[in-house]
Amino acid sequence: MDFIENIRLAVTGLLSNKMRALLTMLGIIIGIAAVITIVTLGDAITSTVSSTMEEMGGKNITVLLEEKNPEVVLPGMSQTLGVSMGFDIMGNMAESDLISDEMIGQLWDRYGDEIQALSMIEQVGNGKAQDGRAYSNLSVSGVNGDYEKSESLTLLEGRFINDRDIDRAVNVAVISDKTAKAIFGQADKALAQEIKVHMDTEIQTYTVVGIYEYEELVMPMTTQVAEEDVRTAFYIPLSTARKQTGAPDGCKSFTLMAKQNIQPSELADKVESFFDIYYRDNVNYRCSATSMDTIIEQMDDIMGTVSVAIAVIAGISLLVGGIGVMNIMLVSITERTREIGTRKALGATNGNIRIQFVVEAVIICLIGGIIGIILGILCGVFGSSILGYPAFPGVGIILIAVTFSMLIGVFFGYYPANKAARMDPIEALRYE
Amino acid sequence: MSETKQVIIQMKGIRKSFYIGQPHELEILHGIGLSVRKGEFVSIVGASGSGKSTLMNIIGALDRPTSGEYILDGVDISKAGDGELSGIRNRKIGFVFQTFNLIPRTSALKNVELPMLYSGTSKTLRTARAKELLEIVEMGERMSHQPSELSGGQKQRVAIARAMANDPAIILADEPTGALDSETGRLVMDLFHKLHREQGKTIVLITHNQELALETERILTLRDGNFISDEKGGQV
Numbered sequence: 001m002d003f004i005e006n007i008r009l010a011v012t013g014l015l016s017n018k019m020r021a022l023l024t025m026l027g028i029i030i031g032i033a034a035v036i037t038i039v040t041l042g043d044a045i046t047s048t049v050s051s052t053m054e055e056m057g058g059k060n061i062t063v064l065l066e067e068k069n070p071e072v073v074l075p076g077m078s079q080t081l082g083v084s085m086g087f088d089i090m091g092n093m094a095e096s097d098l099i100s101d102e103m104i105g106q107l108w109d110r111y112g113d114e115i116q117a118l119s120m121i122e123q124v125g126n127g128k129a130q131d132g133r134a135y136s137n138l139s140v141s142g143v144n145g146d147y148e149k150s151e152s153l154t155l156l157e158g159r160f161i162n163d164r165d166i167d168r169a170v171n172v173a174v175i176s177d178k179t180a181k182a183i184f185g186q187a188d189k190a191l192a193q194e195i196k197v198h199m200d201t202e203i204q205t206y207t208v209v210g211i212y213e214y215e216e217l218v219m220p221m222t223t224q225v226a227e228e229d230v231r232t233a234f235y236i237p238l239s240t241a242r243k244q245t246g247a248p249d250g251c252k253s254f255t256l257m258a259k260q261n262i263q264p265s266e267l268a269d270k271v272e273s274f275f276d277i278y279y280r281d282n283v284n285y286r287c288s289a290t291s292m293d294t295i296i297e298q299m300d301d302i303m304g305t306v307s308v309a310i311a312v313i314a315g316i317s318l319l320v321g322g323i324g325v326m327n328i329m330l331v332s333i334t335e336r337t338r339e340i341g342t343r344k345a346l347g348a349t350n351g352n353i354r355i356q357f358v359v360e361a362v363i364i365c366l367i368g369g370i371i372g373i374i375l376g377i378l379c380g381v382f383g384s385s386i387l388g389y390p391a392f393p394g395v396g397i398i399l400i401a402v403t404f405s406m407l408i409g410v411f412f413g414y415y416p417a418n419k420a421a422r423m424d425p426i427e428a429l430r431y432e
Numbered sequence: 433m434s435e436t437k438q439v440i441i442q443m444k445g446i447r448k449s450f451y452i453g454q455p456h457e458l459e460i461l462h463g464i465g466l467s468v469r470k471g472e473f474v475s476i477v478g479a480s481g482s483g484k485s486t487l488m489n490i491i492g493a494l495d496r497p498t499s500g501e502y503i504l505d506g507v508d509i510s511k512a513g514d515g516e517l518s519g520i521r522n523r524k525i526g527f528v529f530q531t532f533n534l535i536p537r538t539s540a541l542k543n544v545e546l547p548m549l550y551s552g553t554s555k556t557l558r559t560a561r562a563k564e565l566l567e568i569v570e571m572g573e574r575m576s577h578q579p580s581e582l583s584g585g586q587k588q589r590v591a592i593a594r595a596m597a598n599d600p601a602i603i604l605a606d607e608p609t610g611a612l613d614s615e616t617g618r619l620v621m622d623l624f625h626k627l628h629r630e631q632g633k634t635i636v637l638i639t640h641n642q643e644l645a646l647e648t649e650r651i652l653t654l655r656d657g658n659f660i661s662d663e664k665g666g667q668v
């Protein structure tokens with residue numbers, strides 16, 4: 001008996017009872033749609049996060065001082081928690097505990113050929129540039145020359161902060177094109193102009209030496225604000241910043257950028273052991289170095305775990321769907337007992353009957369699977385564009401979904417089909 | 433009836449019993465002997481419950497006798513396996529049932545094609561043959577109709593066309609007119625006569641209708657699992 005005839009038979013059977021067919025398929029539809037949606041969203045999230053991380057500096061290593069024996073608080077969270085709880089854990093840090101310029105010099109001597117850039121930052125605080133009614137919100141930071149490289153800033157006009165500025169601790173600034181437009185009307189007019197910045201208690205005047213291109217993050221970290229109120233970074237020399245805040249020389253943290261051919265995680269390990277020598281005898285502090293790529297790896301690990309959890313949930317839903325198909329097949333076989341008897345009287349072998357019902361179960365699952373795939377694609381594409389990173393499920397996962405739904409059909413259709421195949425023809429014909 | 437015609441159904445000492453609970457074994461057929469020649473039109477009559485259908489199922493290779501010997505067109509049925517029986521039903525037997533047993537939601541044409549589907553006939557051949565058969569039973573205009581759109585007599589004519597599909601040696605009809613009014617039953621009966629006369633089919637007919645039985649060449653009367661008479665000149 002040819003195969004096409006079996007498929008035709010199954011399809012006519014399903015069409016004659018559309019509602020029942022749809023309800024039967026529901027489990028498969030939901031299971032497959034869930035898998036496709038979640039895989040698509042997962043892809044979108046992973047690539048959004050990695051590209052954001054990459055943007056924030058995939059080759060970067062953060063070196064910072066942390067307490068050796070943090071009480072109560074978890075390692076790595078000490079700083080944020082301490083601040084938010086209203087007392088400063090780092091408050092009793094002495095100037096001798098800080099990473100000195102001398103240590104950094106030694107680090108350069110040792111690992112200079114693996115380091116692309118070493119950037120330091122000293123936060124001064126939030127401020128506002130104002131000129132008449134024009135204004136621009138700022139976040140003022142003191143930086144060194146390498147900061148440009150480690151943050152991959154794009155300079156549009158002029159130059160960045162350099163060593164001479166730092167040596168002389170002058171009031172010069174590199175501003176965003178946004179600030180330049182707001183205050184001077186046009187980005188290229190800002191160069192060599194003076195800009196007044198209102199801080200909490202004082203007003204500082206700077207000479208603009210460069211303008212960089214402001215880039216929005218792919219994944220906004222802060223809540224949305226009006227376009228003109230967006231706070232952009234305002235860079236001044238590190239030494240100028242320290243003079244203003246009264247911070248001592250030396251720093252609590254800095255950022256390293258590994259050279260192109262260097263593994264950031266390996267360099268981070270070396271840097272950490274380099275500083276261990278200096279901080280071996282320090283009772284309170286040690287120096288930790290963390291690379292961005294280890295954070296990305298951890299992200300991947302988390303996504304992996306999430307995927308396994310989702311696979312389990314989808315598996316359960318498909319199992320339930322499969323049992324639903326099996327149940328409806330058993331019902332259908334009982335209803336069609338006389339038909340089965342007639343077919344046998346007309347010469348159908350047990351094999352003919354078995355194939356007929358297995359094909360029927362496979363067709364149910366396949367149609368359910370295809371509907372599920374379409375639904376999953378719609379949800380995945382829609383959901384990922386809401387997340388701001390449109391993604392489309394790969395051909396691989398679609399093929400897997402198709403194959404898997406057919407396998408469910410074979411697996412859960414076999415038992416009912418075999419039951420039909422083994423019916424006694426006379427009893428089947430006498431069935432009322 | 434010529435003596436040279438070959439015997440197509442040869443039964444000796446056929447017994448059939450059913451198990452109904454452990455200690456009881458109910459014997460329905462008590463050693464039936466029967467021989468039917470090719471081209472004969474035989475009717476089997478008898479009271480309800482006398483075992484006519486049970487015997488018919490054995491003749492049609494749907495069931496195996498508990499004991500006894502049955503040779504159908506040279507094949508020993510008592511020794512055949514399930515697969516072999518399917519093949520015999522498919523090619524040598526054409527069933528016509530009292531309740532028609534057409535496959536629901538399937539056109540008359542597809543119903544007639546069904547036995548040819550199981551015998552592996554090609555699509556073009558089986559469609560052509562099914563159309564030809566439906567013309568013979570005068571159902572050519574109703575080919576694409578589903579069973580639910582046909583009258584009882586029309587259904588039975590489609591069922592007869594289906595029974596003829598693989599050009600079987602024997603047509604077995606168990607009360608084919610039982611569910612039809614006498615007029616429609618007449619039409620169906622005429623069709624059997626036509627097949628017998630024009631195509632030389634061997635036909636075994638079970639009926640409660642004495643008039644219809646009298647039209648056949650031979651009447652076998654069954655009572656309590658034994659033949660008690662074989663009228664119109666045949667031998668038991």
Ligand SMILES: Nc1ncnc2c1ncn2[C@@H]1O[C@H](COP(=O)(O)OP(=O)(O)OP(=O)(O)O)[C@@H](O)[C@H]1O
Binds near residue numbers: 452
């Ligand atoms: N599977 C079975 N199990 C037990 N008893 C059975 C079975 N099949 C048939 N019988 C019994 O065998 C006897 C003969 O049944 P059968 O159907 O052959 O009668 P019949 O002559 O065809 O009757 P009718 O004219 O009413 O169709 C009946 O008494 C019936 O109860």
Ligand SMILES: [Mg+2]
Binds near residue numbers: 606
């Ligand atoms: Mg009967």
